[in-house]
Amino acid sequence: MNELPNPTLPLSPLALPRGSLHPSPLDSSPMALVGTAGPRIEVSWARHLDEVRAAQRLRYAVFAGEMGARLSTAVPGHDVDLFDDYCEHLIVRDGRSAEVIGTYRVLTPAQAKRVGGTYSDTEFDLTRLRGLRERMVELGRSCVHPDHRQGAVIMALWGALADFMVRNGLDTMIGCASIPMLHNGIVSGEAAASIWAQLRETHLAPIEHRVLPRLPLPVEQLEGNLAVEPPALIKGYLRLGARILGAPAWDPDFNTADLPMLMRLGELHPRYRRHFLGR
Numbered sequence: 001m002n003e004l005p006n007p008t009l010p011l012s013p014l015a016l017p018r019g020s021l022h023p024s025p026l027d028s029s030p031m032a033l034v035g036t037a038g039p040r041i042e043v044s045w046a047r048h049l050d051e052v053r054a055a056q057r058l059r060y061a062v063f064a065g066e067m068g069a070r071l072s073t074a075v076p077g078h079d080v081d082l083f084d085d086y087c088e089h090l091i092v093r094d095g096r097s098a099e100v101i102g103t104y105r106v107l108t109p110a111q112a113k114r115v116g117g118t119y120s121d122t123e124f125d126l127t128r129l130r131g132l133r134e135r136m137v138e139l140g141r142s143c144v145h146p147d148h149r150q151g152a153v154i155m156a157l158w159g160a161l162a163d164f165m166v167r168n169g170l171d172t173m174i175g176c177a178s179i180p181m182l183h184n185g186i187v188s189g190e191a192a193a194s195i196w197a198q199l200r201e202t203h204l205a206p207i208e209h210r211v212l213p214r215l216p217l218p219v220e221q222l223e224g225n226l227a228v229e230p231p232a233l234i235k236g237y238l239r240l241g242a243r244i245l246g247a248p249a250w251d252p253d254f255n256t257a258d259l260p261m262l263m264r265l266g267e268l269h270p271r272y273r274r275h276f277l278g279r
Helices: 049-066 082-086 109-115 119-123 127-135 152-167 190-202 232-240 270-277
Strands: 032-034 041-045 088-094 100-107 136-144 172-180 249-251 256-264
Touching: 041 152, 049 088, 049 100, 049 136, 082 100, 082 109, 088 152, 100 109, 100 152, 109 127, 109 136, 119 136, 119 172, 119 256, 127 136, 127 172, 136 152, 152 232, 152 270, 172 190, 172 232, 172 249, 190 256, 232 256
Parallel strands: 136 172
Antiparallel strands: 032 041, 041 088, 088 100, 100 136, 172 256, 249 256
16 A cells, blocks of 8 residues: 655646646556446546636536536636645546546645645534544545436446555545535425434434534524435435434535545445445
């Protein structure tokens, strides 16, 4: 297992010259070609500004165009925020067209220190996670092109993330999993309140890892007994062995309820441990 080398300057999407190499502090895998029942897909870590831009365009199309998020961005048509400069960007391309069809961004412990925290810190008080931070990464901005949401892309992303964690001696992942205010035809946050009511009974983390939202969704004032399924990505995380860290925050820019989630490699479901880690 390799350790993180000494960090170098972070990637700056706004300043990095076109075609320059990403000065990555990571031990990250080379591009992999994955065979699926459909078109083959290529998984890689972004090394050039053009690749980061492609991921940001996909994010903008999904979050702003599809979900209606109000994004304040320095680059029109791209989802860009201050954390992008410090993150590693994992991308999946269609093996035929080379179009970016899936992405995650990953904030490592060293880069979280450089930027002053994680995106999750802006939504939650993460004081109780301070003992985990040295080996904890934040996952964010996950999205998949609407024409490729059959499961293969997200499984490829998760496989690359698991490999990244092992190679760099990291064991904990956190992130904010979003529930749209309009979910399955239910409006005004009642779907999110109902999903929270369900999951707190079955998947709530131990109290020593629970966090508090800075802008809470007022779940006590909302109908929380509706029969509604969580979004597919949240269900996928829970199947892997993830835990909910507390009640949802409201993100007014994205108009979502965000659930804080934590996943530890040591708690991966045995089926997925064998699939992703080979043990």
